[in-house]
Amino acid sequence: MSKAALSATDRMEAAVTEGLLRTEKPALADWMEFFKTVRVHVYIRFGLWDELKQLRPLEDGRLYCVTNVMRHYGRDIAHAATGKVDEADAERALFRRAARLVPPERLDFPNRIRDILLVAxxxxxxxxxxxxxxxxESFGRLRDAVALEDELPFAEPWGWMLPARHAYAALSLEQGDVEQAAVAYAEDLGLRPTPKRANQHPNNVWALHGYHECLVRLGRDAEASIIKRQLTLAAAEADVDVTSSTTTTTTTTPLELRQHWLHRREVALLDVREKGPYAESHPFFALDATRYVEYHAMTIPGSRSCPGGELLYRLFDAAPDPATTVIVLTSPDGAVSSANVEHASQAIAGSSSVRQVLHLIGGTAAWKAAGHALDAEPKWLSEPIDVYKRPYEGTGNAEKDMQGYIDWEHGLVAQVANDGVACSRVSTSCVSRRHRVG
Incomplete structure (x- = not known):
């Protein structure tokens, strides 16, 4: 994620040359110079404070007026984030002075740079x-930033690259205003309406992390469980540890993958980052508790597919060797395996051949996020059976069976019409109300 963003920034800056910007007919600087400011946003997104502080205004302040004002902005944020308030104040004065040098014709089309600087x-x-x-005063101005961002016309890339809701929500959460933070996160994720759909960013890892924390703290466990699955999948694509929706908070949220053991009664929860040293001293066997299709798509090397009801009665088949002291359960996001680990532990109670049943925190997605390899060749304990096949597939007489299937569907429609009843929509009313066909 950070590597890809920095690489793209390097390539973009290389393409927007000084010679290109000095083209006067048309005046390309008015249309393209803002691309030189993206590096500032990338540095802020990933908390690269030292790199931001090293940015200096470019010599030609007229040509690079947008670049320079945004460099002052980035340095200002870096000073504030690192607690250097006096330095941040001084940099803010330089930002305001540089903003006055930006002419009205400078654009991130269709946005005027001057309007974007109001958000900054x-x-x-x-x-x-x-x-x-x-x-x-702080939250009042952050609310202003959100409102000003919402007023910007749609553009690609966005007129304002880092959602103001991320900072507003993260700092609200840090101050204990969990409801206020949850609303902002939900808006950013598109789970609540916003003035512009372009300012909704579904499934982004930053807002998912913050929203999940809000839901947990509010006791909204069912919603938290759903968001947790999305967060785990999003985090698997990241090359940085996401601990907040913004890197400018003043405290550190505990990482999702903790480097220690947790215990709940007799059931241990295995952290993915402790896998290595534990495996060296305790031979283990990995079982994937999810459906065949999911297992096939994301597999820990050496694991065996053992979905659903098979899990309990195949435990001993899976690890017959008495030297295998641990069975590790996994699933794509860890939810299915964590739900089954206690039942599996009870099934092997009293056995001398298996010492523990554990589950992998965060599941196979967390395994991948921690840098471990996935297996391209799944291994089954039994023949896969839950892959859907049409009634005429694999019968040896596909044409005849397909015609029979079509005839059955035509007959079903005729039967519904004959009965004169059908459910026209999916809702609780379907249970008690009937609607005439046609």
Whole structure:
């Protein structure tokens, strides 16, 4: 994620040359110079504060007016994030001075750069005042940033690259205003309406992390479980540890993958990062508790597919060797395996051949996120049976059986029409109400 963003930024900057920007007919600087500012947003997104502080204004302030004002913005955020409030104040003054040099014709089409800088100014005020402890003023300005961002016309790339809701929500959560944070995260994820759909970012790992934490703290466990699955999958694609929706919070949220053992009664939960040293001293056998199709798509090397009801009665078949002291259960996001680990432990109670049944926290997605390889060749304990096949597939007489299937469907439609009843929509009313066909 960070590597891809930095690589793309390098290539983009290489393409937008000084010679290109000096083209006067048409005036390409007015249309393209803003591409030089993307590096600032990337550095902020990944908390690269030292790199931001090293950015300096470019010499030709007229040609690079947008680049320079955004470099002041980035340096300002870096100072604020690292607690250097006085330095942030000084940089904010330079930002305001540089903003006055940006002409009205400079664009991130169709947005005017001057309008985009209004979002930046509100963000700076909010971040700096937050460090001063002026929370009412800080959150007021962050709300301004959200509103100003929502007013920007749709553009690709976005007129404002880092959603203002991320900072607003993360700092709200840090101050204990969990409901306020949850609303902002839900809006960013598209789970609540926003003035512009373009400002919704479904399944982004930053907001998923914050929203999941909000739901857990609010006791909304069912929703938290759903979001957790999405978060696990999104985190598997990341090359950085995401601990908050913004890198400018002043405290550290515990990582999802903790480097220690947790215990619940007799059932141990195995952290993916402890897999190595534990496996060296305790031979283990991995079972995947999910359906065949899911197992086939994402497999831990050496694991065996053992879905659903097969899990309990195949435990001993899976690990007949008495030297195997541990069975590790996994599933794509860890939910299915964690739900079955206690039942599996009870099934082997009293056995001398297996010492423990564990499950992998975060499941196979967490395994991948931790940098471990996946297996391209799945291994089955029994023949896969839950792959859907049409009634005429694999029968040896496909044409005849397909015609029989079509005739059956035609007959089903005629039967529904004859009965005169059908359910026209999926809702609770389907249970009690009937609607005439036609």
């Amino acid at each position: 100014a509100a963000m700076l005020d909010g971040e700096i005042e937050y460090r001063r402890g002026n929370y009412a």
